[in-house]
Amino acid sequence: MSMKERLRLIVPSPLHEDVKAYAVSYSLSRETEIESTELRRFAADLMKSISDACIKGGAKVIGHIKAYIEHASGFLHANTVGAHKSFQLNGRDGDPVNSFTLVVNSIVYGLPEELIKDATVRAIEETSSAFGLRITMVSQAVTAGLTEKGEET
Amino acid sequence: MKLVQIAGWLGSGKTTLIIALSRALSLKGSRVAILVNEVGAIPVDGKVIQEYGLTVKDIGGGCICCQVAGNLMKTLQLLSEGPKPEIVIIEPTGIAVPSSIRATILSWGRKQDVSMGPTIVLFDTTREEKLLTYESLKRLVSTQLKDADIIALSKVDMASAEAIARAGESVRLINPGARIVHLSTTRGDGFESLVQATEKITVQV
Numbered sequence: 001m002s003m004k005e006r007l008r009l010i011v012p013s014p015l016h017e018d019v020k021a022y023a024v025s026y027s028l029s030r031e032t033e034i035e036s037t038e039l040r041r042f043a044a045d046l047m048k049s050i051s052d053a054c055i056k057g058g059a060k061v062i063g064h065i066k067a068y069i070e071h072a073s074g075f076l077h078a079n080t081v082g083a084h085k086s087f088q089l090n091g092r093d094g095d096p097v098n099s100f101t102l103v104v105n106s107i108v109y110g111l112p113e114e115l116i117k118d119a120t121v122r123a124i125e126e127t128s129s130a131f132g133l134r135i136t137m138v139s140q141a142v143t144a145g146l147t148e149k150g151e152e153t
Numbered sequence: 154m155k156l157v158q159i160a161g162w163l164g165s166g167k168t169t170l171i172i173a174l175s176r177a178l179s180l181k182g183s184r185v186a187i188l189v190n191e192v193g194a195i196p197v198d199g200k201v202i203q204e205y206g207l208t209v210k211d212i213g214g215g216c217i218c219c220q221v222a223g224n225l226m227k228t229l230q231l232l233s234e235g236p237k238p239e240i241v242i243i244e245p246t247g248i249a250v251p252s253s254i255r256a257t258i259l260s261w262g263r264k265q266d267v268s269m270g271p272t273i274v275l276f277d278t279t280r281e282e283k284l285l286t287y288e289s290l291k292r293l294v295s296t297q298l299k300d301a302d303i304i305a306l307s308k309v310d311m312a313s314a315e316a317i318a319r320a321g322e323s324v325r326l327i328n329p330g331a332r333i334v335h336l337s338t339t340r341g342d343g344f345e346s347l348v349q350a351t352e353k354i355t356v357q358v
Binding site: 012013015016017018019021022023024025060061062063064066067068070075077079080081082088090091092103105106107109110139141 | 162163164169191192193194195196197198200201204215216218219220247248250253277279280283284287289290292293296
């Protein structure tokens with residue numbers, strides 16, 4: 001293998017430098033059950049809220065904001081490419097639940113990692129609060145390198 | 154083992170197409186495996202694909218076009234020694250450079266019994282203006298498009314006729330040699346031609 005090939009294997013492409021990402025997973029719960037329609041509304045509101053916050057923070061282009069919600073009897077996959085666009089929502093609703101896990105990936109062009117993180121976390125906290133959900137962060141990562149956290153909000 | 158790359162900028166519809174394509178190929182009797190590489194450090198796409206009953210392997214830790222190209226080679230090696238699928242569909246990150254992935258595959262595949270299918274690059278017709286405005290983004294998206302054998306103008310069901318025409322002109326200027334397909338995975342436009350291309354086209358490299 002040539003030196004050029006070896007370098008290509010470890011160095012991120014310079015074409016990637018203006019695209020940053022933040023990923024986070026949470027555990028969410030509420031004493032009263034959440035029906036599937038309400039869970040879908042939560043996912044939709046969350047997509048809009050994160051996207052709006054990134055744009056307000058100065059993002060040039062929303063790359064892709066994705067959420068995956070998983071619970072005992074179903075899952076939801078929500079994603080959006082920007083505040084002015086409609087979001088997509090697919091999955092299997094299942095039964096009403098008291099708790100679920102949430103993974104969010106926010107990938108944005110033209111916004112520093114820390115601002116993507118702030119926008120994403122704030123949007124998750126505010127949207128969860130609006131639905132009366134208690135949240136606990138399970139893990140998070142800015143672009144690369146996973147760090148573990150376990151803070152209850 | 155035939156390797157087909159489905160690339161394109163973030164949110165262009167790669168995962169949706171791959172789910173539909175894999176199901177269609179499986180129904181026709183092909184054994185299909187999917188390799189997914191994501192920008193986000195906590196995978197989402199692989200989980201979604203798995204929920205549809207498809208065989209998927211997540212490659213994490215960075216982008217397979219540069220940082221973790223070695224992991225792509227290891228995964229292909231494992232597939233070729235183990236399940237030996239007939240078709241491997243590779244979904245790189247939305248920021249990946251397809252020609253770099255092709256180079257990695259070629260350097261691994263020299264001594265293997267593999268063939269290279271088409272590189273299909275999706276271009277979101279609803280976002281043509283944004284994707285080709287900002288300098289560094291335009292450079293990345295143009296590089297992806299230049300590497301395509303087939304360019305799928307995606308989400309045509311959500312775009313105006315003018316936007317589709319404009320997107321078509323833009324991508325044709327960037328890659329005049331690529332075949333252009335108008336795609337709506339949800340409505341079915343162009344889908345069958347991509348199924349056939351995946352099955353029948355083998356690219357000489």
